[in-house]
Amino acid sequence: MDFGLSEEQRAIAKTTRAFVENELYPYEAEVERSGHLRPELISQIREKAIAAGLYAANMPEEVGGAGLDTLTWLLYEKELGRASYALHWTCVARPSNILLAGTDAQKEKYLYPCVRGEKSDCLAMTEPGAGSDLRGMAASAVQDGDDWVLNGTKHFISHADIADFAIVFMASGEEEGMSAPERGRRRKITAFFVDKGTPGFHVRDGYRNVSHRGYTNSILEFDNCRLPKEQVLGEVHKGFEVANDWLGATRLQVAATCLGRAERALSHAIDYAAQRQQFGQQIGKFQGVSFKLADMAMELKAAELMVMEAGWKYDQKTVTDQDMAMAKLKATEMLAFVADEAIQIHGGMGLMDDLPLERIWRDARVERIWEGTSEIQRHIISRAMLRAVGG
Template structure:
């Protein structure tokens, strides 16, 4: 089931080659807070190879490979560098929003710049300090003034904030509407007067991916910047987050696969008490449990991706995939570290970095707790 097509295997092989040759050697450098120029060069390389518009119609400069190919690619990229993978995933998500909801002019203007790397990345500006798991509580506002909209407010924890070329921004346009209503989606280019980028957050992991606060101070944008219909932005956000969760699930799977691959090689080589660790039943059971979970995660991810590609409802499946894959990644990265013993705790090996990089996957783009709510409500609504 879910056998990859020839095109999907080609995309996997290309992603794996780039991850091995370019991303993995840079990952520990990025973890030290260095290597920004090389990081941006790698993003450009990924764009040139079609990875920034995997699900975008070729008419707009995309690859048109579909969501399954996207999931496969993000998994491989994450094995090399989680910071690069999350940047790639979010940029693809922004491109997906524009293709799904944008006007023809918006698609022809912005999608080629995302796909070819003219924009190093793109930002998804939804979360606020007081509106994380509850995005309907956002306070950023947009007021119509003639042929312009005036944005005021701030967005928190925005991936790629300081080097994104384009932001998709959600703001309240009708404060009198009920919660979750009266919200509109806008396209805002970096460098627009009134857009201020806060300093990068100091994070536990994925340090190569800049995470910033984006502030809007009387930021004027043309009326043509509205993405979709006025006051229909919350529906857009909910729909696109479901697709983004497939990417984060795949990212978590890639991290877990890399960690377990290192662990399996280690227990084959490491000897204690006169025999290889791999010969010990307790070690074998740890590996069997983790690998079984990762295979289940893979199937959940591919199921959600395949349903999206087929135009079928996929939100429940995407939440299941994200919940299971990201939680499984916590267990896998910590098991892999444990199997390395004291060496796993030392920064000479990547195990402790992989564990730190995996930790946030249960939090961003919808916490595990929120995924459980989405899954349960969908099941109960269907009876």
């Protein structure tokens, strides 16, 4: 692995950081205090992101995206991650890569409008009784002639309130558990496109969340929601495979945004340690503070190396689930550590909303839960180690 960045990669990171600082930072306080993103603000920033070439940058060139390789995309995500999640994810959207699995007709209807900023998507998997265990989902899709009828509930569905359509995963049948028959029958999963306004499809307000204010979650209810067969994404009963094929890198996206926020928190801590004086000297000269800075920098560096290596291996087609699990686990837990230490260095001021630290600290909590909990990542890592020796 070449640890040096190309001129193009440096330019993309620099351009993205400048956009974040000039176009996103000024609105962070408004979003934090209101818990709301004004529609006109979304449109304003979206237009600027499109003009800057930063919108839908995760998508291949052939569908209108920037065509970034995975490593460059992670550098871009890291810089966006410095800002409020609601602002960078909603206004500088990265449509789900799973849209690339659609048919030509589905791409015309869903993918291309998302890339152009005319539509937005949301992904619906989680249910009140099925989080990490997707095979345990209860929301169902039953075939009725050429149609499918959907029933059930999804929750914790990010930004579904403003999305134009949902990519919904439903239990469409059952099969015996192949690896562990004693656990009983497992659900077969099928993915569907469901447009906002489809009869029987309702989007309800979700829960108030301590993390990522303005980045909403919703409850989706399906009551005999009828869809034509053309709304199936991928193959019938193959939704789990579609998700595995197209959503793996989302763990790296989460990890990369954590790097950006940790870097911002560390920068504030360094500046404060150099400026704040107590007992006649800068607090950064006290070992209790200076050692914190050293540990924060070391943990951040370690996490960044793991994330970037996983991104590089992804492009080489040598990445493993273990690589991505390690990167996500390390980066999310590192962010929690760095944010907490940054607040400790600032003392009481760290908890005031004059600074972004209390927001970064709150926002960090969800990163160890979504896109696979820390426990799930540890399970992936340990199973890979044990399989190698027949365990």
